[in-house]
Every structure is written in C-alpha cells, then in structure tokens.
Amino acid sequence: MINMQNIRRRLLAALLTGSALTWLPVSLASEALYDTVILKGRVIDPETEFDQIANLGIKDGQIAVITSETIVGSQTIDASGRVVSPGFIDIHSHTPTRLGEHLNILDGITTQLDLEAGAWPPTEYGDHYIGGAQLNYGSSVGHFAVRHAVMEGRVHSYFFTEDGFINTTGPTWTEGASAEQIEQMRIRLIQGLEEGGLGIGVLLDYMTDAVSESELQMIFETAASVAKPVYIHVRRGMPGDPNGLDEAIALAEATGAPTMICHITHSAMGGINEWLAKIDEANARGAHITTETLSWLAGGTAISADVFRNRDWRAIFNIDYEDVQWVPTGEWLDEERFLRYQRDYPGSSVNHHYVKEAWLLDALKWPDMMVSTDALPAFDLDVKTNPNIAGTFSHFLGRYVRDLGVMPLMEGLRRITLLPAQWLELSSDAFAKKGRLQVGADADIVVFDPDTIAAEAAYGDPYQPSVGISTVLVGGRLVASEGRRIEGRYPGKHILAPLATTTKFPY
Structure with a gap:
C-alpha cells in the first residue's frame, strides 16, 4: 500500500529545500491548501511594520495567510535570503x-x-x-x-x-x-x-x-x-x-x-x-x-515643450545645449543639432541634465x-x-x-x-488592498535580494533590466521568475473608479 502521508512529507521537504519555483504533481495539487506559497522569505509590510521570516499563502489572487507554520500550495516559491514586499x-x-x-x-x-x-x-x-x-x-x-x-x-x-x-x-x-x-x-x-x-x-x-x-x-x-x-x-x-x-x-x-x-x-x-x-x-x-x-x-520631455520653445530654458535649468541628450539615440547635443532636431523632429524627447x-x-x-x-x-x-x-x-x-x-x-x-x-x-x-502584505490584500508581490538589488539601466543605455529582483506576482499570478519575465500571463487590471451618475455628452 502506498503511504500517502509519507509521500506528502517527503514532497514537502523537497519543496522546502529545492529550487526557487516548484510545482506539485497533478495528483496532489487538488489537496494543496493554497494556490501559491512563498516560503522562508523576509516578509515586510510597511503598514503594520511586520518584518519577519515567514511563509505566505495565496488563494484566489489574495493573500490568505502569513505564518511561521508549514504551508503547502500547488506552486512553491523559495524566498530564502530575500525580501518579500508589496508590489x-x-x-x-x-x-x-x-x-x-x-x-x-x-x-x-x-x-x-x-x-x-x-x-x-x-x-x-x-x-x-x-x-x-x-x-x-x-x-x-x-x-x-x-x-x-x-x-x-x-x-x-x-x-x-x-x-x-x-x-x-x-x-x-x-x-x-x-x-x-x-x-x-x-x-x-x-x-x-x-x-x-x-x-x-x-x-x-x-x-x-x-x-x-x-x-x-x-x-x-x-x-x-x-x-x-x-x-x-x-x-x-x-x-x-x-x-x-x-x-x-x-x-x-x-x-x-x-x-x-x-x-x-x-x-x-x-x-x-x-x-x-x-x-x-x-x-x-x-x-x-x-x-x-x-x-x-535628469528631466525628460518633448524637445518641443513650451519651456524649450518660448522661454529661456538655459537660464531656467542653469544648463546649456551640451547638457541635453537626444533620447532616440542617446547622443549629446550642441546648439545646431538641438535646433535642427526641434525643427525636424518636434515629437521627439530629450533628457536635460540639471x-x-x-x-x-x-x-x-x-x-x-x-x-x-x-x-x-x-x-x-x-x-x-x-x-x-x-x-x-x-x-x-x-x-x-x-x-x-x-x-x-x-x-x-x-x-x-x-x-x-x-x-x-x-x-x-x-x-485599500494594495501596497500591503496582509491577509485579504491583493497578491501583488515582489521578491528581491536587498544586498544586490540595483539598476543596470543608464542614460544612453536605458533598456537593461534591474538585477536582484527574482520574482514578481500580480493578482497572485507569476509574471516574473528567476529574474525573467514570463510571457503569456496577463493578470493586470485596468483600474477605474466610476462615479454613480453619468453625464450624457458626445465625444
């Protein structure tokens, strides 16, 4: 006879000591209490000032438990040595x-x-x-x-x-x-x-x-x-x-x-x-x-913004043409190129370093x-x-x-x-359910290493992703794991707050 209790015990031990992201087999997933669990992370909630090593369980897109007790989920994220923060x-x-x-x-x-x-x-x-x-x-x-x-x-x-x-x-x-x-x-x-x-x-x-x-x-x-x-x-x-x-x-x-x-x-x-x-x-x-x-x-805006067209921007920002970058290429400008780009590419952007x-x-x-x-x-x-x-x-x-x-x-x-x-x-x-790690809050969560988190992007090289952020969840669903974005998951919502009445007026 198969001893399911022993299997579950061994499986849980593997989850707690294994890779950062683990999935339960289909046969056991239905018996898991939570959809996703984040284990052994430093859980920080700025509202209650909770700051402890804890396990966090997610169910139906919300935080269902934060505990020091053992918990099991269909999906397990090992957050050892990292901070678990609100998104x-x-x-x-x-x-x-x-x-x-x-x-x-x-x-x-x-x-x-x-x-x-x-x-x-x-x-x-x-x-x-x-x-x-x-x-x-x-x-x-x-x-x-x-x-x-x-x-x-x-x-x-x-x-x-x-x-x-x-x-x-x-x-x-x-x-x-x-x-x-x-x-x-x-x-x-x-x-x-x-x-x-x-x-x-x-x-x-x-x-x-x-x-x-x-x-x-x-x-x-x-x-x-x-x-x-x-x-x-x-x-x-x-x-x-x-x-x-x-x-x-x-x-x-x-x-x-x-x-x-x-x-x-x-x-x-x-x-x-x-x-x-x-x-x-x-x-x-x-x-x-x-x-x-x-x-x-730096400031960033359109090269045709009012401040650059109609005002003494060099006095306002206390800079000169050489302190301005043209965003599309990252090149530093001089007066001739600034005026030419402003004339020929009025919809383009500049970074002005002031x-x-x-x-x-x-x-x-x-x-x-x-x-x-x-x-x-x-x-x-x-x-x-x-x-x-x-x-x-x-x-x-x-x-x-x-x-x-x-x-x-x-x-x-x-x-x-x-x-x-x-x-x-x-x-x-x-x-009211965002910006917090509490039971009932939306499971918008970031897991990061406080010792290594840093920006890799720079002016002129803006598309380098950050380092030190390993996991991101939105509405309880993984959208980044091991520092890589996961394609094909779209849990985000358009947040609107309609008022009770509607004014009829044509666009």
Whole structure:
C-alpha cells in the first residue's frame, strides 16, 4: 500500500529545500491548501511594520495567510535570503506600452499609473494592453485631452503615439479659452471622472500662457466637487521660484481639492526645502497636499515643450545645449543639432541634465515623499528612452536606501508601496488592498535580494533590466521568475473608479 502521508512529507521537504519555483504533481495539487506559497522569505509590510521570516499563502489572487507554520500550495516559491514586499506602485508613468510594461515588471512595478498627464476618456488609456496586461494600470482624466477636444474639435485621448509626442504648438497649448469653452471643459472633465478617471491630471507648465486663472480654478473646483485629487505639473519660473507652487497651494486651500505636486525636485530645484516647507504649512492649515520625486536626476520631455520653445530654458535649468541628450539615440547635443532636431523632429524627447543629487537627498528627507518613474514612452529597443523605465525602484532601493543609507528598508518600501496606495484610496477603494502584505490584500508581490538589488539601466543605455529582483506576482499570478519575465500571463487590471451618475455628452 502506498503511504500517502509519507509521500506528502517527503514532497514537502523537497519543496522546502529545492529550487526557487516548484510545482506539485497533478495528483496532489487538488489537496494543496493554497494556490501559491512563498516560503522562508523576509516578509515586510510597511503598514503594520511586520518584518519577519515567514511563509505566505495565496488563494484566489489574495493573500490568505502569513505564518511561521508549514504551508503547502500547488506552486512553491523559495524566498530564502530575500525580501518579500508589496508590489511597487508607480504613481507617475508615461509608458503604457508593451515594452514599457516588460521593463517595469522586471523593476518590481505591479501597478503603473499616469496621473500627471492622464487620458480622456480614461477608458481609452492603455490601448496597447487591449489583449491583456501583465500589470495593473490606470490614469487620471487628462485636462490636456479635454482641452484638445474643446479647442481643436478632435479627440486625442493620450499625449503620445508611436510617432512621438503629439503636436504641442497648436491652440490647445497656446491659446486662452473663453468662458463657454471652459464650461465645455468642465462638462468633459466630470464625464471623465464619472467614467472612472482617478482624479484630474494637469500639464500646466506645458500650456503656461494658455491656461487662465479662471480655467485652473474650474479644474480644482471640479475635482473638489467629487472629492478626487488634482495632479499638477506647476508653472515653472526661474530656478527655485515658488510662484507656481503658491498658485497650486492657494487653489488647493480655496477649493479643498486633494492635490499632488508632480516631480517636485525637478520643479523646485535648489528651492526644494522652501517648497516642502510651504506644503507643510498649507497642510497644517487644513490643506491636503502631497508630492513625489524621481530617483533619477535628469528631466525628460518633448524637445518641443513650451519651456524649450518660448522661454529661456538655459537660464531656467542653469544648463546649456551640451547638457541635453537626444533620447532616440542617446547622443549629446550642441546648439545646431538641438535646433535642427526641434525643427525636424518636434515629437521627439530629450533628457536635460540639471538636477543635483543634493536636491534629491533633501527631498527624500520629507517623511511622506513618494518615488515615481516619470518614465518616457518606449516602443522599440532600437529607439532609446530614459533609464527611469527599467531602473527607478531598483535604483532607489539600491543606491539611496542600501548604499547611502538615506532611510531604513522598511521606510524605503513604504515610499513606493503603502504611501501611494493610501493616497490613491482617495480615488478608488481598490487601493485599500494594495501596497500591503496582509491577509485579504491583493497578491501583488515582489521578491528581491536587498544586498544586490540595483539598476543596470543608464542614460544612453536605458533598456537593461534591474538585477536582484527574482520574482514578481500580480493578482497572485507569476509574471516574473528567476529574474525573467514570463510571457503569456496577463493578470493586470485596468483600474477605474466610476462615479454613480453619468453625464450624457458626445465625444
């Protein structure tokens, strides 16, 4: 007679001592308690501050148990010597493409959001994922796209195509709106929020001379009316000038709209401490304002952006032509090539190297500073982008958390998991189950080696995947194992948060 108990005991021992990923035989899989178990990892939950060697069991896409007891699953992942963390949430991305998704997964990103630019309608965001996504994704309602529909009579739901950035020299970006046009924008913004947009994204600095005080006030009032956040790229002045921030703070206080200041280090520059102090003072008065920073030091945007066409960008950024890279090739520019590429390839991107690491270190001292990628679009390995797309979170955890000791690992993980999830609960209840490792939470999980995690990507060589991240699960399903992405699994969801009513208005 076959002794099944002994077989199971020997099988469990093999699972606990064998390879990193093991599957139960079909004959025993039906008797396994969990779909997947992650064994002997250092499980870290930033909300409860749980930090112990433990076993984690997943059932039906959610965490079912965290225990020191022996558990068995149909699939076993050995996490010995590694950290088991909530999946990383990228609150500021611009790369909802297949290539962007593939590189994001290998950097531990399980939720990818464009909240600064947004889309309209928000249901159209992520069209590259029409056949399924490996990570979760979503967007705000894009004010720029609403403005485009009103000012130019055409719907352009997102701000780039495979040919590059959309034209930023037309009426959408350069002309003021009438009172009637502002009202038409308001109707469309409400419609986008009703359809599930996660707030309103405002590319204000890209249309700084076009957007009036009354239009901007309408945006904040619209968001406040449904208690959704505003995500704003504030107007940029000379280095450190806080006037753009002051404008956003005043509207956040006057309307009560929750407000995120996008990529504050790249906007504040040497004035970062003053800017953060102003946010603290406003919050002490009752405002609800937060912010985020990049872990990379260059800025990345369209070569035809307003700041490069209509303003003294060399004075604003305190750099010159030789500090700018043309993203498609990675080449460093001079004045002749900059102007030629701007004329011939207005939809292309540049990396402009102006942020000092000291400013970033000051930004990271702020207790609630989130970290994001601000990744530029990526479509093809032969057309370069910035390294943010492949190495933001590994760079943050490797350089700033481990090597420079800017903060403990628990706190570093809080900045890229729990903090964004808690902020995003303003937009959708779905985020109450993300950014955490707790029973009942979504099984969006990253397993990594804290001693080796690092970015391999670099400016001019942006597509090198991170090292030290071995396993990524989204919704309880493996999308990366042994540091390699798994093709053919698409557990990601389009996160939308529709309001209760619907405004009937034609696109």
